[in-house]
Amino acid sequence: MTAAPTTDPGPWQTGHEKVPAVMARLAAAHGADARWEWPRSRNRTGYGVVCWQVGPRKRDKRSTSAHRLAWMARTGQSLGRLQFVCHRCDNPPCINPAHLFVGSPQDNMADMTAKGRRGPPRPGRPRLFAPEAERIAALDGRSLRVVAHDYGVTPGTVARWRREHRPTPTGRPE
Numbered sequence: 144m145t146a147a148p149t150t151d152p153g154p155w156q157t158g159h160e161k162v163p164a165v166m167a168r169l170a171a172a173h174g175a176d177a178r179w180e181w182p183r184s185r186n187r188t189g190y191g192v193v194c195w196q197v198g199p200r201k202r203d204k205r206s207t208s209a210h211r212l213a214w215m216a217r218t219g220q221s222l223g224r225l226q227f228v229c230h231r232c233d234n235p236p237c238i239n240p241a242h243l244f245v246g247s248p249q250d251n252m253a254d255m256t257a258k259g260r261r262g263p264p265r266p267g268r269p270r271l272f273a274p275e276a277e278r279i280a281a282l283d284g285r286s287l288r289v290v291a292h293d294y295g296v297t298p299g300t301v302a303r304w305r306r307e308h309r310p311t312p313t314g315r316p317e
């Protein structure tokens with residue numbers, strides 16, 4: 144048994160070393176231009192996820208998308224909170240940086256709409272959201288009720304997004 148961590152190790156410490164290793168393995172197995180599917184956890188929309196713990200409590204869990212880390216690992220650049228990494232290959236679990244591009248929230252929304260990943264709102268049912276879209280909603284400074292109405296979800300869902308996509312200190316990838 145190891146003690147629960149009390150400081151935020153960040154994805155660079157827990158995930159950054161792993162993501163490049165996975166990238167190298169996938170490149171060797173499938174070739175530089177192939178689809179590199181993230182072999183570990185995925186979220187409900189199919190994106191690869193890297194999770195880490197910043198404290199002992201359950202709510203001290205943080206996560207970020209594997210393709211986002213892959214882009215940062217390849218370019219050596221960090222990303223701002225409003226810079227989104229989109230797929231040219233329309234394959235959410237793919238982490239091949241050659242298939243990824245950085246876009247604004249508007250680009251990301253347009254991209255998801257074009258690919259049918261952001262369906263029309265269905266009354267009484269939350270839309271299926273990609274993590275990037277959830278992040279956009281979480282950063283929306285308006286009241287929970289107004290944002291929830293706009294996105295077709297409950298205020299509780301928006302509150303959860305805000306917890307999960309809490310801004311991180313500058314210079315640290317989300």
Ligand SMILES: [Zn+2]
Binds near residue numbers: 179230232234239242
């Ligand atoms: Zn791809």
